Amino acid sequence: MLAFRKPFFPVAGTLFYLLVLLFAAGCATYSDRTQRMRSRVATGHYEEGLDELNALLNVPGAEELPSRWKPGDTLMLLERGALLQALGRHETSALNFQAADDRLEMLDIANDTAGVIGRYIYSDSATRYKASPTEKLALNTLNLLNHLALGNLQGAAVEARRFTVMRGYLKEMDEAGTHGVAGSYLAGFVFEHLGEMERALRHYDDALQTGPLVTLEEPLKRLAQKSAYRGKRLGVYLERLEPDRACGLASTTGTGEILTVVNVGRVPHKIPERAPIGAVIGIAGAWITGDIRVLSRSAFKTVIYPELADPGYPPRPVNLKIDGEIVPMDLAGDLSAELTHEYENLKPMIIGAALSRMIARAGAAEAIRHRLREESKLLGDIAALTFEGGLVVADKPDTRSWTLLPARIHVARKRVRAGRHTVDIQLEGHPREVRTREVHVPEGGYAAVVVTTLR
Numbered sequence: 404m405l406a407f408r409k410p411f412f413p414v415a416g417t418l419f420y421l422l423v424l425l426f427a428a429g430c431a432t433y434s435d436r437t438q439r440m441r442s443r444v445a446t447g448h449y450e451e452g453l454d455e456l457n458a459l460l461n462v463p464g465a466e467e468l469p470s471r472w473k474p475g476d477t478l479m480l481l482e483r484g485a486l487l488q489a490l491g492r493h494e495t496s497a498l499n500f501q502a503a504d505d506r507l508e509m510l511d512i513a514n515d516t517a518g519v520i521g522r523y524i525y526s527d528s529a530t531r532y533k534a535s536p537t538e539k540l541a542l543n544t545l546n547l548l549n550h551l552a553l554g555n556l557q558g559a560a561v562e563a564r565r566f567t568v569m570r571g572y573l574k575e576m577d578e579a580g581t582h583g584v585a586g587s588y589l590a591g592f593v594f595e596h597l598g599e600m601e602r603a604l605r606h607y608d609d610a611l612q613t614g615p616l617v618t619l620e621e622p623l624k625r626l627a628q629k630s631a632y633r634g635k636r637l638g639v640y641l642e643r644l645e646p647d648r649a650c651g652l653a654s655t656t657g658t659g660e661i662l663t664v665v666n667v668g669r670v671p672h673k674i675p676e677r678a679p680i681g682a683v684i685g686i687a688g689a690w691i692t693g694d695i696r697v698l699s700r701s702a703f704k705t706v707i708y709p710e711l712a713d714p715g716y717p718p719r720p721v722n723l724k725i726d727g728e729i730v731p732m733d734l735a736g737d738l739s740a741e742l743t744h745e746y747e748n749l750k751p752m753i754i755g756a757a758l759s760r761m762i763a764r765a766g767a768a769e770a771i772r773h774r775l776r777e778e779s780k781l782l783g784d785i786a787a788l789t790f791e792g793g794l795v796v797a798d799k800p801d802t803r804s805w806t807l808l809p810a811r812i813h814v815a816r817k818r819v820r821a822g823r824h825t826v827d828i829q830l831e832g833h834p835r836e837v838r839t840r841e842v843h844v845p846e847g848g849y850a851a852v853v854v855t856t857l858r
Contacts, residue, residue, distance in 0.1 A: 433475065433803040434674050434712075437482070441672075441806055444857050445715075447834075449490050456483045465495050468502055477506045478532040478803055481542065485807040488666075489855040493549040497558070500546040504565070507542070508533045536573050537741045538805050540566060540583035544736070544812075547589050548664055551851040556596060563590035563606075570609070584613050585736025585812040592662060592816070595622065596849055600630040608634030616733045618816050620644055625655070659821050659844035661725060665732070665828055666855040668718030668810030670739045673802040676710035708753050709800040711746055716858065718811045719832035725817050726824055736812035807857055821846035828854050 440455035453465055460469055460479050465487055469476045484499035508531060534542070543566035550558035566586045573582045591606030604626055607619060619640075627641055718739070723730045775783035821844055828838040842850035 432675055432799050433478075433801070434672060434806075435802075437806055440482070444486065444489075444669075444807065447858065449486060449857075453483065453486055453490070456486065465492070466498065472506070474531045475803060477503050478805065481507075481534075481538070481805050482807045485545065485805070485809070485855070485857065488545060488549060488853070489857050493552045493853070497546055497549040497553070500542060500549065504542055504546070506531070507539065509536060509539045509569075532803050534805070535742065535745055536569075536582065537738060537745050538808065539569055540573070540586050541738055541805075541808055543569065544583065544586035544589060545666075545809075547586070547593065548666075548851075548853045551589070551593070551662065551664075551849075552853040554851075556593065559589075559593045560597060563593045566590055567606075582741070583736075584610055585738075585814065587612075588616070588619075588733075588735045588814055589664070592849075595626065600626050601632045604630055604632045604637060605634060608632075608637045610735070611636040611640055615640060615643075616735065617731050618733045618814060621818060622816065655818070655847075657821055657846055658818050659846055660849040661817050661819055661824060661826065661842060661844060662849055662851045663723055663725075663730070663732070663815045663817075663826060663828065664851070664853050665721045665723075665813040665830075666809035666811070666853075666857075667721060667813065667830070668716070668739070669714045669806065669857050670742050670808045670810050671711035671713055672806040673709040673804045674712045675800055675802055676708055678706040678708075706754065707800055709802050711743060714810075717832070719830050719856070719858075721813045722829040722831070723815050724827040724829070725819065727827075730815050730817050732813045732815040734811060735814040737810070738808060738812065739810040742808075809855060809857065819844055824850075826852050828852070830856060 436459065437455075440452045440459070443449075443452035443455060456479055457464060457467075460467075460476060460483070462469060465483060468480075480499045480503035484496045484503065487493075487496035487499060543562045547559045547562035547566065550556070550562060563586075566583065567590060570583050570586065587606045587609035591603045591610060593603075594600075594606065595603035604623075607623060607626075610616060610619070623637070623641060624644060627637075633641070721732060723732050771786050772783040775786050823841060823843050826840040826842060828840075830836040830838070836856070838854050840852045840854075842852060844850045
């Protein structure tokens, strides 16, 4: 019969647990699982990127929804909806966005405590994905664009109302914050064409929160003659308009409007970040004290948290011509800036949760050290370092985020004579592209051109 010394079972148990942790460390994060898809999109191979997403969702095609929903599937539908919009498949994109919206929860940054935020940040695929406020507003904005591109004004109005409800809630929580400027602009456009002038002006007033928008000069001058609403910014904006620039066409009879929206780039996505603050402190302490044993207490004191990573290329400049005439565009939405600002506000709670986890790892390691030190101090140190190191390797924060969310939304609108018109959208940078669309503008109506390029 084999005889083992007393410490065998604690050490064996520790080593077994370490193997379990190392196996868990092999589980890929969301950013790992979607890397191939994002690489396909970055090189312009959108159809291949779509195939990757369908495989991740375990469905045969983009029109199919999961039969058994996994916690991350809602986010995958957001990714697929954005990619389908880039492919010009607006109806299927709307289907994906609607299915995602029906199941999507929002991360309540205003009311959640650091502990609740922390538990979510480190849950990874264990819980249903919760969208940030910027992502939630962007969902309604992008789906509104799908309906406008399809000529479905009533469907666009549904998304505009959903956007309004969500933005109103966020405004109550953070009155000074900048939320959904592009969505406000486009909601104003929808209600203007529905004949709800005051509601349209309220949205345009919100859209002016980041500064003047040249593409609103002609519409606002017209609408101001039909409604007395002025709001916080609208009155000042109207007073500053030059009359000869604001009037546009002398009469709207026989005219319609072309709305052009170009979504470019991708927002930063999350990756796991490891900040080994313990090693730095330990090395400094060993140098000061001359005692290398300091490192045994600090070598694995690592803060692990999700950090935003730049997608690797800047958003591309956009130029627009309608019937050969240069048309100015406004940067109506900088989703990268909104998302980054939102994350920086949340970051102290995330770091706090990461520090709590570091302390918990250290406490567990010290418990093992204390248990084994009676047998051998060296064995206790080794077992504690092994255990804590395994926890560090296995600890992966939640890197789920909407990686295919466009970085910037450019908007232009031009009143034209009813009939056929040519829209040329020139995308600068590499590769340089020109997208040409032929549109028919009905009298008193509109034609919407929506172009999304996720690189």
